Amino acid sequence: MHLESYPEGAVPQAFRHQIHALQNQAWPSDPAPSDPAPSDPAPSDPAPPGDALVHDPTLQPLSLILVDDGVVVAALDILRKPLHHAGNTFQAGGLSTVVTRRHLRGRGYGRHLVTAARTAMIDLHLDLGIFTCDRVLQPFYGSAGWQPLPGTVLIGGTPDDPFPSDQPGFDKVTLAAFFTPAAREAAPKFHHARIPLHPGHIDKLW
Numbered sequence: 001m002h003l004e005s006y007p008e009g010a011v012p013q014a015f016r017h018q019i020h021a022l023q024n025q026a027w028p029s030d031p032a033p034s035d036p037a038p039s040d041p042a043p044s045d046p047a048p049p050g051d052a053l054v055h056d057p058t059l060q061p062l063s064l065i066l067v068d069d070g071v072v073v074a075a076l077d078i079l080r081k082p083l084h085h086a087g088n089t090f091q092a093g094g095l096s097t098v099v100t101r102r103h104l105r106g107r108g109y110g111r112h113l114v115t116a117a118r119t120a121m122i123d124l125h126l127d128l129g130i131f132t133c134d135r136v137l138q139p140f141y142g143s144a145g146w147q148p149l150p151g152t153v154l155i156g157g158t159p160d161d162p163f164p165s166d167q168p169g170f171d172k173v174t175l176a177a178f179f180t181p182a183a184r185e186a187a188p189k190f191h192h193a194r195i196p197l198h199p200g201h202i203d204k205l206w
């Protein structure tokens, strides 16, 4: 078992097919209500339809992939953009499309990957990592060193078409890690704040 990382556009085709299949399994685009839960895709399964890039290239997506003997066990993407908050501009990263192969969940692979993502963000010279997740997953990310920001809302979408993480029907928390001295100093200002992330229309919220 080992980690590999690539800009999303450079992920080898064999891995890309597997990752998209895992993503389609975790987030089916149009599931019929009576559909049974799909079984784990085999590495040799054909590529799902629309096997194109998932993320907005302007967010410089970097894929982190946990691989065991050619099989993708878990994967995520780090997205990046400047973030204006508290009178400063920070280089911010976020986690997106975090997924573990279904029959291998609960073995620590997801935690290993989201822990490695923190180190990867430091290597990318980001000031901080910040993202939202469903409240039930807060302990999962917390156990990997991501700290919850109490009362903080990330505002996705665009300034003209905002997509806040506290909209009706969402139950999300915001998690963060502060890497650089400037970010650590500003950390208290990220609590109980509404933060304009605005990653655009493709990755509306991370």
Ligand SMILES: CC(C)(COP(=O)(O)OP(=O)(O)OC[C@H]1O[C@@H](n2cnc3c(N)ncnc32)[C@H](O)[C@@H]1OP(=O)(O)O)[C@@H](O)C(=O)NCCC(=O)NCCS
Residues within 6 Å of the ligand: 026, 074, 097, 098, 099, 100, 101, 104, 105, 106, 107, 108, 109, 110, 111, 112, 132, 133, 134, 136, 137, 139, 140
């Ligand atoms: C979330 C996910 C990536 C976790 O991967 P994993 O490899 O199973 O994670 P780990 O084995 O490292 O689990 C670590 C801990 O998180 C907990 N956890 C994992 N998924 C959870 C969930 N959906 N709800 C509550 N707790 C969860 C595990 O129980 C475990 O806790 P423990 O150490 O106290 O037993 C995986 O469940 C998954 O792919 N889910 C579907 C896609 C998804 O929801 N992604 C997150 C998008 S923000």
